[in-house]
Amino acid sequence: MKIAVSAQGKDLDSSVDPRFGRAPYFIIIDPDTMEYEAIDNKQNLNLPQGAGVQAAMTVIGKEAKVLLTGNCGPKAFKTLKAASVDVITGVKGTVKEAVEKFKKGEYKVASGPSVQSHWS
Amino acid sequence: MILTIASGKGGTGKTTLATNLAAYLGNRAQLLDCDVEEPNDHLFLDIEWDERETVTTVIPEVDEEKCTRCGECGEICQFKAIAPLEATVLVFPELCHSCGGCFLVCPEDAIDEGTRELGMLEIGHYNTTGFVHGRLRIGEAMAPPLIKKVKEKLDLNKIAILDAPPGTSCPVVNTMIGSDYIVLVTEPTPFGLHDLKLAVGVTEKLGIPAGIVINRYGIGDAGVEQWAEKQNIPVLLKIPFDRKVAEIYAEGKLLVEELPEWSQMMGELLSKIEKHLQN
16 A cells, blocks of 8 residues: 655655645555655646646545645545545654554544635 | 726725716716625715626536546536546536636537626616626626626717726736726825725736826825826826815715716817827
């Protein structure tokens, strides 16, 4: 199983980015082997709108089953839920620390978005 | 002729100028309030309403039976308003700009036309002056489609006066496009000058001739006049700062109906515009 983490950099020592849609990178990682891949989200940083939806599509496309991030808005949340991706918000620290905590079962899956829509 | 009243800075007197100019011109004018987010020209005019219609825009509705999840709609959408997933196809109506791309690329003809309400279009008249405005639905983020609907009601046999929203973004650009002339209302302050420069930049990009009206003339400094002279942009009118004007405005009345010098000023403004357009 793979999980996705919104990150400020390309490796496991990078900080978790509190933003989901406009995080510079996504780390897609297998928590059992700690093998990972960094996905550049740069094109999303400049999107006028819909960054959350696009980021969700990216995570879904990489077949991640869980997302660790700081905040997640309603459209991204709805998109991830429709693809049965569990969302965990309020995640802080480095990507490595976040994945370790996840493995220990210290996180609770969010039941809804953590921030409001920019649109309505 | 299409004449747009714009400003850059808010609160400079666009509405005051637009409503008074329209009332001065009487049956020769049509007034279109394009500030659909907060239309207020009607507050100064005792409008008799003739028509009211709900304006909608087209959004995709996916027939999930026909859809094969090829994903082409999601690829073409520049606004991320449609998200094709295995389990379902999500549509985010508020993100859709109604470009029609998804309808065109769908190979299965699985996208039907749905609608999103943009707001209301209201048409009426003040005495013999035609009047149109739009009211954007509360919560709707996109003003330009409704502004375009307001402009579809343009009467080209009249002098159409378009009251633009403040600022220099899409709603302002959409109001200005197609105008023959743009009147930029400003105030003689550093703040007024700063935003005037931005507004002049828009008119230059659009290639539409523009002139300046300085409202509340007598306060502030000479910065606007000096800059206009340097840029060779005509100052069409200087409206003196006057408490009486503020009082009449505060009562929601028209200045051309209360102060004779205002009719004279409106006449002067129009002849200056004609002169500028001839040169």
